[in-house]
Amino acid sequence: MTDILDLDTPAVLIDLDRVEANLKRAQDYADAHGLKLRPHIKTHKLPRFAKRAMELGAVGITVQKLGEAEVMADAGISEIFMPYNIIGRDKLDRLKALHERVHITVTADSTETVEGLSAEFANSETPLTVLVECDTGMGRCGVQSPAAAVALAEKIANSPGLSFGGLMTYPAAGQVEANAAFLSEAKAALAAAGLPAAIVSNGGTPDLWRAHEVTAATEHRPGTYIYMDRYQVAKGVGGFEDCALTVLATVVSRPTEDRAIIDAGSKALTSDTLGLAGFGLIEAYPDAVIVGLSEEHGTIDLSKCATKPKIGDKLRIIPNHACVVSNLFDDVTLISGDAVVETVAVAARGKVG
Amino acid sequence: MTDILDLDTPAVLIDLDRVEANLKRAQDYADAHGLKLRPHIKTHKLPRFAKRAMELGAVGITVQKLGEAEVMADAGISEIFMPYNIIGRDKLDRLKALHERVHITVTADSTETVEGLSAEFANSETPLTVLVECDTGMGRCGVQSPAAAVALAEKIANSPGLSFGGLMTYPAAGQVEANAAFLSEAKAALAAAGLPAAIVSNGGTPDLWRAHEVTAATEHRPGTYIYMDRYQVAKGVGGFEDCALTVLATVVSRPTEDRAIIDAGSKALTSDTLGLAGFGLIEAYPDAVIVGLSEEHGTIDLSKCATKPKIGDKLRIIPNHACVVSNLFDDVTLISGDAVVETVAVAARGKVG
Numbered sequence: 103m104t105d106i107l108d109l110d111t112p113a114v115l116i117d118l119d120r121v122e123a124n125l126k127r128a129q130d131y132a133d134a135h136g137l138k139l140r141p142h143i144k145t146h147k148l149p150r151f152a153k154r155a156m157e158l159g160a161v162g163i164t165v166q167k168l169g170e171a172e173v174m175a176d177a178g179i180s181e182i183f184m185p186y187n188i189i190g191r192d193k194l195d196r197l198k199a200l201h202e203r204v205h206i207t208v209t210a211d212s213t214e215t216v217e218g219l220s221a222e223f224a225n226s227e228t229p230l231t232v233l234v235e236c237d238t239g240m241g242r243c244g245v246q247s248p249a250a251a252v253a254l255a256e257k258i259a260n261s262p263g264l265s266f267g268g269l270m271t272y273p274a275a276g277q278v279e280a281n282a283a284f285l286s287e288a289k290a291a292l293a294a295a296g297l298p299a300a301i302v303s304n305g306g307t308p309d310l311w312r313a314h315e316v317t318a319a320t321e322h323r324p325g326t327y328i329y330m331d332r333y334q335v336a337k338g339v340g341g342f343e344d345c346a347l348t349v350l351a352t353v354v355s356r357p358t359e360d361r362a363i364i365d366a367g368s369k370a371l372t373s374d375t376l377g378l379a380g381f382g383l384i385e386a387y388p389d390a391v392i393v394g395l396s397e398e399h400g401t402i403d404l405s406k407c408a409t410k411p412k413i414g415d416k417l418r419i420i421p422n423h424a425c426v427v428s429n430l431f432d433d434v435t436l437i438s439g440d441a442v443v444e445t446v447a448v449a450a451r452g453k454v455g
Numbered sequence: 456m457t458d459i460l461d462l463d464t465p466a467v468l469i470d471l472d473r474v475e476a477n478l479k480r481a482q483d484y485a486d487a488h489g490l491k492l493r494p495h496i497k498t499h500k501l502p503r504f505a506k507r508a509m510e511l512g513a514v515g516i517t518v519q520k521l522g523e524a525e526v527m528a529d530a531g532i533s534e535i536f537m538p539y540n541i542i543g544r545d546k547l548d549r550l551k552a553l554h555e556r557v558h559i560t561v562t563a564d565s566t567e568t569v570e571g572l573s574a575e576f577a578n579s580e581t582p583l584t585v586l587v588e589c590d591t592g593m594g595r596c597g598v599q600s601p602a603a604a605v606a607l608a609e610k611i612a613n614s615p616g617l618s619f620g621g622l623m624t625y626p627a628a629g630q631v632e633a634n635a636a637f638l639s640e641a642k643a644a645l646a647a648a649g650l651p652a653a654i655v656s657n658g659g660t661p662d663l664w665r666a667h668e669v670t671a672a673t674e675h676r677p678g679t680y681i682y683m684d685r686y687q688v689a690k691g692v693g694g695f696e697d698c699a700l701t702v703l704a705t706v707v708s709r710p711t712e713d714r715a716i717i718d719a720g721s722k723a724l725t726s727d728t729l730g731l732a733g734f735g736l737i738e739a740y741p742d743a744v745i746v747g748l749s750e751e752h753g754t755i756d757l758s759k760c761a762t763k764p765k766i767g768d769k770l771r772i773i774p775n776h777a778c779v780v781s782n783l784f785d786d787v788t789l790i791s792g793d794a795v796v797e798t799v800a801v802a803a804r805g806k807v808g
Binding site: 110111112113144166167186187189190192193211212214215218237241242243244245246352353354355356357358361363365366368369370372373374375394396397398399401412413414425426429430431432452454455 | 463464465466497519520539540542543545546564565567568571590594595596597598599705706707708709710711714716718719721722723725726727728747749750751752754765766767778779782783784785805807808
């Protein structure tokens with residue numbers, strides 16, 4: 103048995119028992135509230151966890167980019183939702199090729215996107231299902247009002263090769279009421295217009311346990327819930343004991359009494375703060391603060407620590423944002439307790455297009 | 456001829472003409488001041504550019520991690536400086552294997568690191584050259600005083616398998632005088648102690664054109680100078696017309712009059728702000744502000760723009776920090792003017808260990 107402390111660093115450790123518990127907890131919650139779960143694979147980028155979520159009851163998976171969809175389709179997953187505006191000939195051709203081998207559904211928030219999809223799929227044997235993306239408070243993509251959602255739904259329904267599938271949002275964290283109100287109004291307006299929304303897809307982990315309050319939603323797309331991270335703990339979604347992803351790093355320098363340097367910098371932990379102070383939580387030294395990152399060095403302030411790590415010590419760090427860490431490593435090490443189970447390639451890592 | 460606007464997005468474009476000019480400008484400067492150049496490959500992670508810098512006169516290359524050194528050694532580069540504390544059995548064995556096939560030099564800032572190196576190299580046919588890393592103001596790794604530098608140099612000189620090679624620093628941007636003073640004092644103290652520093656290695660691009668003011672230094676390790684970026688332009692190292700790396704992105708949504716969404720988020724541009732407002736400069740819309748990034752979306756505020764991009768438009772973006780962008784892409788596209796020359800794999804990408 104290899105102990106995790108025998109691993110070279112930096113390394114990403116994935117606690118399989120916590121993954122399983124996190125997946126089950128969310129599926130149980132969804133089942134209890136009659137919500138379907140369509141988890142986002144962006145957090146883990148591993149076909150095995152996508153499949154495990156579906157074994158537990160998820161109705162399919164969510165991906166953000168064509169490259170991720172292709173990896174998951176290659177791995178045998180046939181129910182894929184890609185909530186993204188697909189623009190341009192290259193991507194439309196790749197979408198068509200995916201559509202011919204798996205059931206893939208997309209979103210649009212503009213007539214330009216809809217027209218591009220329709221031109222590509224006009225002669226398709228089976229139509230492409232398109233949901234309307236709604237901006238319910240996030241301020242990113244999405245139509246700006248329920249009335250605009252109805253207008254774009256009508257455009258989709260009238261476009262050759264396309265089928266209107268419903269509504270989708272990625273909501274702002276904490277704005278549950280505003281999100282629910284937008285979706286309810288849009289859903290009612292669509293029904294009144296004779297275009298019922300078969301799917302209303304809500305998303306996000308920060309408000310996962312309030313997903314049932316968004317009564318118009320038929321399904322939810324959580325992502326980070328599988329690993330959790332320091333940000334989600336700060337949001338109250340779970341505790342540090344639920345965090346399944348940690349970065350293992352080695353102390354390589356102790357230049358002063360109160361400073362330690364580790365071999366994990368922004369190439370391992372990323373610069374994402376998500377509004378938090380510091381760049382992660384060091385499990386064994388919770389009073390230590392990771393005050394700075396350069397690419398290959400993390401700088402730690404130990405001034406509040408009663409005991410302090412020494413050169414050569416290996417530290418486990420819960421990062422601020424787990425998803426972006428997955429994207430930085432070619433492989434991750436699956437563990438159970440302190441034992442290494444297996445090191446696996448992050449199959450959908452780096453799929454930017 | 457493929458035009459860059461025919462490329463799928465997001466893509467990283469590398470302007471070969473600007474690369475060549477940036478390499479030559481720095482080499483000419485170094486030559487004029489009698490400084491050796493030992494460029495850092497972290498910015499590009501491409502053997503071809505490492506070799507080109509050496510053809511132009513660089514005395515070797517700098518890498519930060521063993522994985523980078525291995526890639527460069529495999530590509531035929533035999534003079535490698537790795538200014539890092541190498542800790543732990545796995546890494547020491549890899550260093551020894553590298554030492555047997557190329558000339559590799561490292562740094563140390565503690566007796567622990569020196570003792571680990573000596574244990575590994577005690578029976579080596581040729582000694583490993585070790586420089587003392589000095590903290591001349593950066594607050595990262597490094598001994599804290601010239602006296603401590605002398606003490607550690609003596610330790611190295613007296614350790615089996617090791618040879619004392621000199622001093623190294625990565626200085627804080629803008630602190631040229633303090634950096635110069637520390638190195639001069641340490642160099643003099645070493646000479647007085649009978650341990651002359653054959654190499655005094657200074658680094659960084661922000662103060663590259665002031666490197667000659669650090670009179671104790673025998674060589675310099677610039678990294679970002681090859682591509683430049685928005686941060687270096689802000690520091691006055693060059694102009695936007697010198698920036699060789701751009702991210703090509705597509706406008707995928709225009710949800711409001713003043714908002715555009717592009718298909719480049721933190722997985723393409725990274726969250727690094729380096730103290731700048733916004734996440735990059737859009738060349739064709741300098742008044743636009745990239746106000747937010749999620750993983751696959753960039754949110755742009757167009758409120759100050761007289762003309763505004765439309766859905767499907769492709770935009771070239773100068774990122775805040777070029778080095779971290781190189782680490783996110785499996786390949787980059789070399790260009791000349793608006794023409795695509797070749798797409799190449801980023802050979803040393805993701806080498807965290």
